[in-house]
Structure formats: structure tokens, C-alpha cells
Amino acid sequence: MNPIPHWGIFITEPMILGSDVMIVLVSVAIVFALTKFRKWGWLWREWLTTVDHKKIGIMYLIAALLMLFRGGVDAELMRTQLALPNMTFLDAEHYDEIFTTHGTIMILFMAMPFIFAMFNIAVPLQIGARDVAYPYLNAISFWMFFLGALLLNISFVIGGSPDAGWTSYPPLSELGFSNGPGENYYLLALSISGIGSIATGINFLVTILKMRAPGMTLWRMPLFTWSVLAACILILFAFPALTVALALLLLDRALGAHFFTILHGGDPMMFINLFWIWGHPEVYIVILPAFGIFSEVISTFSKKATFGYGSMVFALMAISIVGFLTWVHHFFTMGSGADVNTFFAIATMVIAIPTGVKVFNWLFTMYRGRIRMSLPMMWAIAFIPCFAIGGATGVMLAVAPADYQYHNSYFLIAHFHQVLIGGTVFGMLAGMYYWWPKMFGFLLNERLGRWAFWFFNIGFYVCFLPQYALGFMGMTRRIYTYPSGLGWTVPNFISTIGAYLMGIGFVFMVWQIIYSIKYGERDLTGDPWDGRTLEWSLPSPAPHYNFATIPTIQGRDAWWLAKQGELSKADFLPAKDELKPIHMPKNSGRPFILSLWFFVLGLGLTFGVVPMDVIAGIGIAYCLFRRSFEYDTDYYIPVDEVIHTESALGRLQG
């Protein structure tokens, strides 16, 4: 692979030049600030080397919000280009790059880290564990994701972005049609972060199965933890297919193999199948944790136990199995034949049943509940109508014969934004607001949050409802401009206004966070929402060992039962004579350094620089061997330190 980088566009394209200047200025500012305030040591000790799930969760959250910004800017650029017919704001090539990075970033570098943020922040606290099963591996997962994301993001300024769509179908993505480095960036960035995702799936599966507090049987687990378990099963069985699809395409491009080429017997359909064998479960990977969050939020803010707990669990598991049998609905039009299409159409519609069960359970949970309209609850309630419409249009798309009409039209675009934004993004925002006090020890300002909520929600419908109509009017996805006189102008213009409203909503959210860092109300109780599950029995933020003594769990929503006087509240507070030294993993800089080597390897492969790859390969091997020979990986927190921390928090008994 000898791609010719477009070095020329470094200086000739104003948008890229602008980005170059911005990147240099921001980098200089960060380096200057870290040096001036002597924060390099703090950054290394507290963040880059941490293996604490709570800090890793916070880093995932920051990265997800940054990527939401990047992907959001891509969206605003596209909507600006499409606002009116015959616009020349973006040229065709640039538009292709932007819709490719928008999709790739939003799915893999926004939604995935956002759900992993929630996994890390909540799961160990909800099940009464002191960390995940493999804290060191957890740090590797984060840094692999982070440097994979960085690799994709630098493509815009170094060499050119990928432009074959987020699905990257061959033969367009083969060397003959995409000969720049952009496609290589895509393949390597996704492969590197994919390793991290698989590791996270293993980590949380084992954590949930093996590290629950005594007495917390599976049937006493919070529903969010159940949803993470289901998502992990999906990750484990879906992501290897993506790894294979990407690796084989890379072999085609780098070594001249013929998996997906038109010549020499290659079969492009094979890529499309492998891609969607991962890709369809992937949408359930990002939606199931959101379902889990809605269960937690709706039950907490209705002051009722979730209606139909068992059917909720059953629905999660059913979706995680049937989710593997629907992938062909992404290409009904490619001629698989009536029998195959029928099977996949029915399987797709079947998914609506467990999903419907969940929606009704949430409604019944609210029924006769004492509902409080705080921010997490607002996002949860907004999700229900949004997802109902998205689900209904999904069933329409699942009707294989009708899909020949909708396929790749704006109807489809509107549908999947409705379920991904209305489901995953609303869910993650609900989760962020819900667990924010637990992460940082203060609450986010409610008033600014409401402004953000209404701008984002109204903007959402204004943006995407016209796109359903545009789909029926014949507008297909991925076109960079359109002529006037087709009747597309007004809906497009309205849609663009909606996109801007959503952008304003995001600005309010950033404002809300910055404002609340300064003026936010401190959470001194550790339980600001009158919560039900174990994490609310801890102070906010939790001490780094989480639980001084591991509580014994005697029921579902045990913390709520304790507060109601049905169980003893003293079980959740540490007693002085029961304290023991706490076994904890040591911090390590190696996950970060190992991932840096992967980044170097990715960059070297992108540009076909063999010496870089060799050096990076040696670096990776060295890191792995050093780890294998490392025996001094953990330590004990002495009792005195635990006593000191717990009595400072006013929690120590006896």
C-alpha cells in the first residue's frame, strides 16, 4: 500500500488550514497550562496511569462528549450544505469525508465510549465490588479506544479522511477506488479500538458473573447491570466479526489479496455480511445499556420498584439473542432471495416484541408512581415517544418488499437517527445526569439543563421528521447537493434549522457543566435522588476502594429497603472492628504506553512505513513481556487509612 497523501491540501483548503491552526493553538495552550500549573505529574499519576474504574469511567465520559462535539460539528456542516439547493459550502469530496467521519465517530467513538463510561461508573458500585475483574486490562481498553479515536481524528489534517461511508463497502473502499490513506486510517483506527471493546466485554462479563457482593443473586441485580451483561454477550460474539471484516479488507489493500475485489474471484458481499453480523448487534450493544439506565431512572424518579422485573430481564436476553438473526435487513435489496429476506424480515419484527414489553413496563412503573421531573427523568420520558416512532418506522423498514422503496433513502436516515439519538443519546444523557453527582460530588444546574433539554428535543423533531418526508419524496442518503424544483428545499431547510437547535442544546449542556463546576450544589448525602441501588449507599464521589466493608445483600433494591426500614441500614456502613486491609491493584503506565505503540503501528501501516511498524511491533512485544514478568502488581490499603477516610466521611460505626 503506497497511498499518496494529499500534502497539498494542508495549506490550500481553508477549512483544513483552520483546523491545523486550531489544533496547534489548543495543543500549545494545553502544554502551557500543564507546565505553568505544574500539572504534568498530576496528569500522569492520577489519570494516565490509573486503573481505577471510576476514573476510567470519567475519562470515557470526557472522550465521548468531545467526540459528540466532533461528530456534531460534522452534522452541522452537512446540514448547512443541504439547507438549500445547489449549495457550494462543501464540495463533493469534502462532503463524502464528513458523512463518513460523522457516522464512524458517532457509533464507534461517541456511543461506544459513552456506554463504557456508564459501565465503569456504575457497575462495580451497583454490585458491591471494589473494582472490575481486570483493572489493568480495563486501562488498556480505555487507551486502545482513545488512541484509536485519535488516529481517526488526525486523518482530517494528516493525509485526508476516509470517504467511503461509515460502512466502508468494497469495492469502493478497495485500493483502486480509495487510494489515499483515509481508508487505511478507518480500518486501523477501528481495529485498534475494537481490541479495547472486546476486552471490555470480557472484563464486565466476568465482573458481573463473579464479583457480586454476597447475597446479590442474579435475580437481585439492578436492571442496569443486567443490561450491561446482555450488552457484553453481544460485544463478545459480534466484535470478532468486525475485526475479521476490517482485517480482510486491509489485506486486500495492503497485500493485494482478493477477498472483496471484483477481479480474481473476490466477493464484495462477503464484507457486507461480515460487517453487518457485527453491525446489527452493535446497535443493540449501544441501546441495551440505555434501556438499563431508563429502568434505573424511571424506577428511582417514580419511587416504585420497576414493574415486571423478570420480563425486563427476559426481554434483554431475548434481544441479545434475536439481535444476531437480523443482519440481512441492512441489504434486502441485494438479492438474497425471497426465502432469506422473509426469515430476516420476521426476525427483525420479532425484536419489536421484547422492546414493546420493556416500554410498557416503564409506563406501568410510572403509573401511580410519585414522579419527580428532574433532568434524568425528563430525558427518560422524552425517550418513550421518540423510540415509539423510531420503532414503528423500524417495523416499516423491516417489511422486505416495502424496503425496496425506503432503502438508502432519507426515510432510513430519519429512522436510525430516531432510535440512536432518541434511544442511545437520550439514554446516555439520562445516565450522565443521574450518575454525575456520584462521579464528581456535585449536581448539575437544573435550569440550564432544562434549556439544553428543550432545545435538543424540539430541535430533534424539527430536524428528523422532515427527513421521513424527504425519503418518500425520493431523496437518497449521501448526496452532497440537489437541484431546486424537486420540492425538497423546504423540508431540507426546516431540517437544517432543527440541527442548529440541537447544536444550541449542546452548547447549553457545555455551559451547564462549566457553570456547575463553579457553582454546582455539593452532594453531601451521597444519595441526592433518593436512590434504590447500592451505589447510593456510598458517599459521592466514592472512596477509591468503594466499599470499606462489602455489604451483604438481602433483597432487590436493598438500599431502598434499608431506607424504608425493611432491612438494616447499618449493614451498609462500615464497623470499625470489622475493617481489614483492602487489596487493590497498583497503578501502571504500561496500558498507556502499550496503546501508544499501537497508535504508532496504526500510523505506520496507514502510510506503509515499514520501519515504524517494526519498531512499534517490538515496543508492543516488549510491553507484553514486561507485564508477563511482573509479579508485584497489587498492594494493601492499611486499616488505619481506611479508618481515617471513613471517619472523615462520618460513616464509621462503633
Place this chain on the structure above:
Amino acid sequence: MTTTAHAPAENHHGAGHIHVDYPDRPVEYQTEDGALKILGFWVFLATDLILFSCLFATFIVLRSHVDGGPTGKELFDIPSFVAETFILLTSSFTGGLATFEMHRDKRNRVVGWLIVTVLLGLSFVGLEVKEFVHMAMDGATLQRSAFLSAFFTLVGTHGCHVSLGILWMTGIIIQLVRFGINPITARKVFIVNMYWHFLDVVWVFLFTVVYLMGVM
């Protein structure tokens, strides 16, 4: 996470104090950490199995796409792949003997059987490389046809796994020699053997689907 009444002193060598949570379990399962890591490795193997399944599926789809080039029947040398099969199956057996001796606490025998396993692994990889070079010299390269792309990738991925296993096992042999059998080194021996047996199972399918069905 585990707790003990007395925090052990810092130790920088595997041979030092290791806190045992479950003294009556087999040595590799005696620490909580060891038990967790073994379960995690089972889960990892499940993901690796999916990875191989995808490669097998690709191979099965593309095996007839020879593009007028050489077919499996013309290329595969029966004595060679039968030899590879016997060598790899034997190495899985010797790896199993290493685990057996580990449970009898015979350090030197564990090291000996692992060395035999590594040597058998090396000869397997050697035969495979020889096979690949022969095919490439006859013009049957990765670039020739979709069938050959799929063949080299599927068999090569397995070969890369075996090669990685050889390096990994060598690292563990060195640790066994330095630190002896303890719950940590025992867990490592156990896990590398799980990996090795898994590759053996994958090879059985390779042998059947790629080679036997190829020469039929």
C-alpha cells in the same frame, strides 16, 4: 479483590509470599485472581472462536473461487498436512502432560514437557512455512485468487496463533525455572495450555474443511 488479616510485606519476586484464598483447590485456582483470570480466558477463547468462525465462513464461500488458478487438490500435499496434524495433536498431549505434572508439583517435569511442546510447535510452524513457500514458488500466492487469499489467511492466522503461543510458552518456561510452581505460575501454565488445546481444536477443523475437503 480479597482481604487478609495481615497485609503481606511488599515482595518483588514471584517466589515470595503469595496470598492463597482457597488452599483446597487445584493450585492454579488457589487465588481469587487466578480463578478470575482462568474464567476470563475461557471467555476470550469464545471470542477467538468467533474470529475463526468468520474466517472459516469466508473460506467456505470463496473456496471454489479459484479464478482459473490452482485448486486445493493440485496444491495440498497429503503427507505434509498429515504430518502437521500428528505433530500438533501430539504437542497438545505433551502440553496436557505438563499440566498433569504441575498438579503433582514436579517443576522439572513441567518444564521438560513444556519444552517438548514448544519444540513440536516449532516443527509444526516450520512445516507450514515450508508448505507456504512451496506453494508461493509454484505461483500459488495470496494475490492469485480469492480461494488462495482465504486459504493463506485462515491457515496463516492459525499459524500466527501457534507462533505467538510458542513465544508465550517460552516466557512461562523461564518464569517456572526462576520461581518454581506457585499459584501464579501454575495459573499461567494452565492458561497457555488452554490456548494450546484450543488451537488444536481449530486445527482439527482446518484439517477437515480446508485440507481433506480440498483434496477430495
